Amino acid sequence: MDPAIEPDFQDETGGFTLIELLVCIAILSVLAFGASLALPRGSAAADRDMALFQRQYTVLRQRAITRQVTAGLAVDASGMRQARRQLNDQQQPNWQLSPQQLRWQGQVVFAGLGRLASRAADRPQIQFLADGRSSAFVIRFSQRGGGRQASCRSDGWTGLTCSRS
Known part of the structure; x- marks a missing residue:
C-alpha cells in the first residue's frame, strides 16, 4: 500500500488520556458533592405528619359538605x-x-374536646358534619426523641389552625 494514501494513526490523538478522564471525574464529583450540600435536607417528621393530617382533614371536611354526609x-x-x-x-x-x-x-398525641369528640372505640375521634362543623380537638406532632414540634387545632366551627414551634 502507498503510505501517502493511508492515514498515519500514530501522529493523531483522537481521544482523551487517562489523566484527563480522571481530572474530569474528580471535578464532577466535587460539583455533585457541593450541590448535595446546597439542597435542603428532608423535612422533619413532625412537619410531614402535620402536612399529611392537614390534607386528610381538608379532604374529609369537603367530602362531608359536598356529599351532605357525616365523615x-x-x-x-x-x-x-x-x-x-x-x-x-x-x-x-x-x-x-x-x-x-x-x-x-x-410521635402524635391527640386530644378531643367538646361534645362531638368521641371517646368510644367504635367511632372516629374526629367527625365531620354536612354543615361544615367538626369535632373540636388538639393534635400535637413531634420528632421521635425530641426536636421539632408542630400542632393543629380546631374549635369545631372555624376549620383547622396549624403552627410549628
Whole structure:
C-alpha cells in the first residue's frame, strides 16, 4: 500500500488520556458533592405528619359538605384512617373504617374536646358534619426523641389552625 494514501494513526490523538478522564471525574464529583450540600435536607417528621393530617382533614371536611354526609377520621398513636358512617338495619349509625392506615413518621398525641369528640372505640375521634362543623380537638406532632414540634387545632366551627414551634 502507498503510505501517502493511508492515514498515519500514530501522529493523531483522537481521544482523551487517562489523566484527563480522571481530572474530569474528580471535578464532577466535587460539583455533585457541593450541590448535595446546597439542597435542603428532608423535612422533619413532625412537619410531614402535620402536612399529611392537614390534607386528610381538608379532604374529609369537603367530602362531608359536598356529599351532605357525616365523615370521620380515626386517629391513634400509630396513624389515622378515614371512616364512613352508615345506618344499619335498625337505623343506628355504624362506622366503617378504611382498611388503609396512613402511618405517622414521628410521635402524635391527640386530644378531643367538646361534645362531638368521641371517646368510644367504635367511632372516629374526629367527625365531620354536612354543615361544615367538626369535632373540636388538639393534635400535637413531634420528632421521635425530641426536636421539632408542630400542632393543629380546631374549635369545631372555624376549620383547622396549624403552627410549628
